Structure formats: C-alpha cells, structure tokens
Amino acid sequence: MTGARIGVYGLGTMGSALALNLAEHGFDVAVSNRETEWIAPFVAGAGALRDRLTGAETLADFVAALASPRTVLFMIPSGPPLDAMIDAILPLLSPGDTVIDGGNADFNDTRRRSETLERAGLHFVGLGVSGGAEGARHGPSMMFGGSGQSWAQVHPMLEAIAAKFDGDPCVAHLGPDGAGHFVKTVHNGIEYADMQIIAELYGLMRDGAGWPAPAIGAVFDRWATGPLDSFLVEAAAQVLRAADARTGLPMVDVIRDAAGQKGTGRWTLIEALKLGQSANTIEAAVGARAWSSETATREEAATLLAGGTQSAAALPEDTLQQAFLAARIIAHAQGFRILSAASVEYDWSLDLARIAEIWRAGCIIRSALLDTVAEAFRGDLPHDHLILAPAIRDRLAGSIGGLRQVVAHAAGAGCPVPCLGAALAWYDTMRQARGSANLIQGLRDYFGAHGFARTDDAGDHHGDW
Structure with missing residues (x-):
C-alpha cells in the first residue's frame, strides 16, 4: 500500500482531534481544509505524530495522497457544504472508494447521498461520532451506517481509535445508509432529556432549598458514584463547583439563563412523530430550551403571573x-x-443491545444504566419494550415513588419540571390497561364520522349521536 490509509477533510475541533487519534494509532493520514492556511500549522504542531500526517492544499492533491481504495472522512457541516464537497470530490474518486460524513446529519440526507454515491460505484457512510473534542482525540463512541464492504474497509481504523469498555471497542456497524446517523440523532435526543432532568433538579435545589451552586455540585458528586454514575452527572458536579475568576462567584451563576441547540433534539422529535412514537421527555427538553430564550417575556411574567x-x-x-x-x-x-x-420502518435490523453497549464509553450519555439496558435487550423483553424488562421494572419500582413526590412538590411550589413531569405522565399512561382515548374516538366520530372500534364486536362502527 502506498499513500495514506485515510484522508480527513476539515481541521476544526473534531476533525483535527480525529486525525491525531488516527495518527497516534499508527495510521498514515492525509489532511486538508477549506482554509488552507490551517494545514501547515496543524501538521507542524502535531509533534511526534507529524510524520504520519500529509498536508494537502488542493482537493486533487488530497485525493492523490490516499492509498486505494480510498477512504475520505469529511468533518464539516453536513448540509449544503457537504453536498458541495461531494460534488467537487466525486470526479476525483474511483469505484470502490468510501466517503464518510462524520458530522451530525439529518439521516434523510444521508440516505439520499448514499443512493447518489452508490450509482457512481462508491460507498457512502453516515458515521455518528459522540464524545466531543476529548472523545474524538482519545476515544469516541461511533455509530456506523453503510455497506458491508465499506465497514470491512474502515473498521480496523475505527475500532483502533474508539473508546473501549472493558476492552470492547465502542463502535459498531448498525445498518445501511442512514442507520448510523439516525442512532446518533436519537442519542442526542436522550442527551437533551438527561441534561434537562439535571437542570430541573438543580433548579429545585437552588430555588426550593436555597442551596448555593457548590453545595448542589457536592450532591451531584455523591450521585456520580452510585446508580446515577454517568459522564453528565460528573460534568454537572464540576460545572457547579467551578468559580468565576472575574467575580469570584460560582461560574454557573454568571451564565445567562438561555440554552442553545443545534437541531438534533428537534430531529429526534420529528422522526418520532413520523413513526407514531412518543418522546415527550425529549420534547419537554427541546421546548424548555426554546422557552429559555424568551428572557424578556419571562422577566415581565415573573411580576405579573401567579x-x-x-x-x-x-x-x-x-x-x-x-x-x-x-x-x-x-x-x-x-x-x-x-x-x-x-429499525422496522427502514429495514435496518438494529441491534438495540449493541447500541447500548457502544454508548457505555466515549459518548456524552455514557452511564452505569446502559449496562442494565444492554442486558435487558439481550434477555426476555415483553413487547420489545424496555420498561417491561424485569431488571428495569425493579429499578422503576424502587424509584417511581420519588418521581411522584418531586413532581407533586414542584407543582405545588410552582417550580417548573417539564421533563420530570413528562416522564411521570408517560409512565402512568403506559401502566393504564384502560385509558381515556375511548372518549376521544367518540368525539372524533361525533363531529367527523371517523368511526371507532367496539370492545364487543369487530369492524368499524359509528355512534347514533
């Protein structure tokens, strides 16, 4: 083999970290970037790894630096910029080459791009990468969606650079076309919910108990060693204990109360609704971020509303x-x-247990809970629903009472807990053998003649309203 094993285009935070990770694991890497002035300083600053890096200022030189069959990893925004780069690089590639999108992408775009490249004899991979800059540099969790041939070509590199959980690489071939990016999207949706839950509990301790940030940080620190052990709990403890050098105040107290978002939470909701699924905890988390941006309204409402x-x-x-x-x-x-x-809708045959396993290290939502989740999906799972797994039922039995108390207390005190409240509402809905949707169907038939199913007869029926 002559030439670099892989090319990384895009030397932002994530791309540069992945390139160094690959080089550190013994792979020769060609690197390029739209802003060509970034390339030489990046290579020169790589220290002992620079001999494994080949900088290329033009796209033609970048492709020429790669061994065949070529593997190109794009770490750039996944919308129109990626489409433009694909159009530019296609004439330079050959059948059998693989193009990887390592950014956060709408899986519908990934499926479209996969079809386009397949017609040209090329492989397109949607690679979900989680773990932030630190993970990309020292071991991310990665969700691979693409052909079997592209996986065979790429997996030695991905398994080498991935995070390890008890020696098991946190990367897997999850399915074709958009499977990897879809799983990454849902990962981010769960991440939204987990962060919102943390924020709501922080708010209850701050506004309800009147605790200062460092004391709340100590609580999260204690939780990080028990069943709630997770990266986000550890991160919350550190953020809450940090002090602002300028004012001496807790850092969190000088951060403006307005949360940003890049869209993956919304994508999760959109796809859930298309699939007829409920994701009200994620919806609550996305909504809470949107409400947080209405600062002026909330400041005035605080003086006007009971x-x-x-x-x-x-x-x-x-x-x-x-x-x-x-x-x-x-x-x-x-x-x-x-x-x-x-998985059913797109014929992906997703291995849900394996997904839980590759999330146990490297990614943002890594937690002790995922061991139990993986075991649940490998065992007897009534109706293929996680909350019915024996181990999960046991955990809920020991914790749902606390959720009831917290939601009831928050409602009485006027403390907002949209995600905690949504979780409880969904749980109580799922445990009701007989709900109240019969009245909804009656109303639909009353004003729209939509019909309903009877409990004592088959077929479609109408009421004599």
Missing part, C-alpha cells in the same frame, strides 16, 4: 435521586422505542 400555592421547601436528597433515576430510565426507554420503530 406562582405556586405551597412553600418550596427542601426535598430529601434520596427522593431527588430516585426521581432522577426514574426519569432517566423513561427517557432511555422512549429513545430506544424510537430506534425499534425506525
């Missing part, structure tokens, strides 16, 4: 912990239900 009718007293720490665990389980259950529905 609040709670009960005092916002402190809740026991173990009650908050139980609420957190129950809500986290429910958010994961909803996310995996979306994955299950998509």
Whole structure:
C-alpha cells in the first residue's frame, strides 16, 4: 500500500482531534481544509505524530495522497457544504472508494447521498461520532451506517481509535445508509432529556432549598458514584463547583439563563412523530430550551403571573435521586422505542443491545444504566419494550415513588419540571390497561364520522349521536 490509509477533510475541533487519534494509532493520514492556511500549522504542531500526517492544499492533491481504495472522512457541516464537497470530490474518486460524513446529519440526507454515491460505484457512510473534542482525540463512541464492504474497509481504523469498555471497542456497524446517523440523532435526543432532568433538579435545589451552586455540585458528586454514575452527572458536579475568576462567584451563576441547540433534539422529535412514537421527555427538553430564550417575556411574567400555592421547601436528597433515576430510565426507554420503530420502518435490523453497549464509553450519555439496558435487550423483553424488562421494572419500582413526590412538590411550589413531569405522565399512561382515548374516538366520530372500534364486536362502527 502506498499513500495514506485515510484522508480527513476539515481541521476544526473534531476533525483535527480525529486525525491525531488516527495518527497516534499508527495510521498514515492525509489532511486538508477549506482554509488552507490551517494545514501547515496543524501538521507542524502535531509533534511526534507529524510524520504520519500529509498536508494537502488542493482537493486533487488530497485525493492523490490516499492509498486505494480510498477512504475520505469529511468533518464539516453536513448540509449544503457537504453536498458541495461531494460534488467537487466525486470526479476525483474511483469505484470502490468510501466517503464518510462524520458530522451530525439529518439521516434523510444521508440516505439520499448514499443512493447518489452508490450509482457512481462508491460507498457512502453516515458515521455518528459522540464524545466531543476529548472523545474524538482519545476515544469516541461511533455509530456506523453503510455497506458491508465499506465497514470491512474502515473498521480496523475505527475500532483502533474508539473508546473501549472493558476492552470492547465502542463502535459498531448498525445498518445501511442512514442507520448510523439516525442512532446518533436519537442519542442526542436522550442527551437533551438527561441534561434537562439535571437542570430541573438543580433548579429545585437552588430555588426550593436555597442551596448555593457548590453545595448542589457536592450532591451531584455523591450521585456520580452510585446508580446515577454517568459522564453528565460528573460534568454537572464540576460545572457547579467551578468559580468565576472575574467575580469570584460560582461560574454557573454568571451564565445567562438561555440554552442553545443545534437541531438534533428537534430531529429526534420529528422522526418520532413520523413513526407514531412518543418522546415527550425529549420534547419537554427541546421546548424548555426554546422557552429559555424568551428572557424578556419571562422577566415581565415573573411580576405579573401567579406562582405556586405551597412553600418550596427542601426535598430529601434520596427522593431527588430516585426521581432522577426514574426519569432517566423513561427517557432511555422512549429513545430506544424510537430506534425499534425506525429499525422496522427502514429495514435496518438494529441491534438495540449493541447500541447500548457502544454508548457505555466515549459518548456524552455514557452511564452505569446502559449496562442494565444492554442486558435487558439481550434477555426476555415483553413487547420489545424496555420498561417491561424485569431488571428495569425493579429499578422503576424502587424509584417511581420519588418521581411522584418531586413532581407533586414542584407543582405545588410552582417550580417548573417539564421533563420530570413528562416522564411521570408517560409512565402512568403506559401502566393504564384502560385509558381515556375511548372518549376521544367518540368525539372524533361525533363531529367527523371517523368511526371507532367496539370492545364487543369487530369492524368499524359509528355512534347514533
């Protein structure tokens, strides 16, 4: 083999980190970037790894630097910029070459691009990469969607650079075309919910108990060593304990109360609705971020609208912990239900247990809970639904009472807990053998003659209204 084993185009935070990770694991890497002035400094700054890096300022030189069959990893925005780069690089590639999109992409675009490249005899891979810059540099979790041939070509490199959980690489071939990017999208949706749950519990301790940020950080620090052990809990503890060098105040207290978002949470909701699935914990998390941006409205509403009718007293720490665990389980259950529905809809044959396993290290939502989730999907799972797995049922039985207490307390005190409340509403809906949708069907038939199914007869029926 002559030439680099892989080419990385895009030397932003994630692309440069992945290129160095690949080089550190013994792979020769060609690198390029739209802003060509970035290339030489990046290679020169790679230290002992620079001998494995080949910089190329033109796209033609970049492709020429690669061994055949070529593998090109694009780490650039996945919308129109990626389409433009694909159009530019296609004439330079040969049948059998593989193009990888390592950004956050709408899986519908990934499926379209896969069809386009397949007609040219090329392979297109949608690669979900999670773990942020630190993960990309030292071991991300990666979700691969593409052909079997492209997986055979690429997997030695991906398995080498992936995060490891007890020696198991946190990367897997999940299915064809958009499977990898779809799984990454749902991963991010669960991430939205998990962060919102953390924020709501922080708000209850801050506004209800009146605790300062470092004291709340200590609570999250304690939780990080038990059943809630996770990267996000550890991160919350560190963020809450950090001090602002300029003011001496807790850093979190000088951060503006307005959360950003890049769209993957919304994508999760859109696809869930298309598949007829509920993801109300994720919806609540996306909605809460949108509400947070309405700062001026909220500031005025605080002086005009009535609040709670009960005092916002402190809740026991173990009650908050139980609420957190129950809500986290429910958010994961909803996310995996979306994955299950998509697997059927798109004929992907997703291995849900394997997805849980590759999320156990490297990715943002890595947690102790995922061991139990993986085991549940490998065992007897009634109706293929996570909340009915014996181990998950046991965990919910021990924690749902805490969630009830927290939601009831927050409602009385006027403390917003949209994600915790959504989790409880979904749980109670799923455990009702007989709900109230019969009245909805009656109303639909009353004003629109939509018909309904009877409990005592087959077929479609109408009422004599």
